[in-house]
Amino acid sequence: MIASILPAILPTVGKLVDKIFPDEQAAKREKLKIEQELLKQLQSVDLAQIDVNKVEAAGNALQRSWRPTIGWVCALAFAYHFLVQPMIVFIASISGHPIPLPDFDMSALMSVTMGLLGLGGLRTFEKMKGISK
The missing domain is CATH 1.20.58 (Methane Monooxygenase Hydroxylase; Chain G, domain 1)
Known part of the structure; x- marks a missing residue:
């Protein structure tokens, strides 16, 4: 600055x-x-x-990698919500054993994910403008 x-x-x-x-x-x-x-x-x-x-x-590995860890957790939660859970429900119902799988609050996941994406976007914007190195 x-x-x-x-x-x-x-x-x-x-x-x-x-x-x-x-x-x-x-x-x-x-x-x-x-x-x-x-x-x-x-x-x-x-x-x-x-x-x-x-x-x-x-610092320890947790301190260094908290943001990527949260990113991976969000990615896995999205994968479960949009891919894994529907496939399991579909396969279970085809096999004649329908099972209700728990659903989770997507709004909480979205707020965490959008927060991470917003931080990443702001960081990219700062780098493009030359504000931050």
């Missing part, structure tokens, strides 16, 4: 440096120092984020 506003800030900072340092060479040196310091600060923010990512990735 800070890196995206940097190009907008640097010209303003450059104008201020030009007013403070009337000598052109001194102004160039100061602008270079300021730009280097800003880049160094941005790099330190990136390094801190890398450290956070390492800590999060070092």
Whole structure:
């Protein structure tokens, strides 16, 4: 986020440096120092984020894979609801042993699935717009 506003800030900072340092060479040196310091600060923010990512990735498998796990659970529930259950009911009724299988609340499954898809869609949108890396 800070890196995206940097190009907008640097010209303003450059104008201020030009007013403070009337000598052109001194102004160039100061602008270079300021730009280097800003880049160094941005790099330190990136390094801190890398450290956070390492800590999060070092967690146990459940912490790392909760989103894919929920995705698979939702996919299996959809498969049961739309494929497996109708097939079992059909085969059981053809064989002369109709069995009532339990049905589950599809609205709860849809809210979880749509929430996951919404998060994934928002993440894709952020990446396309360059907001997030």
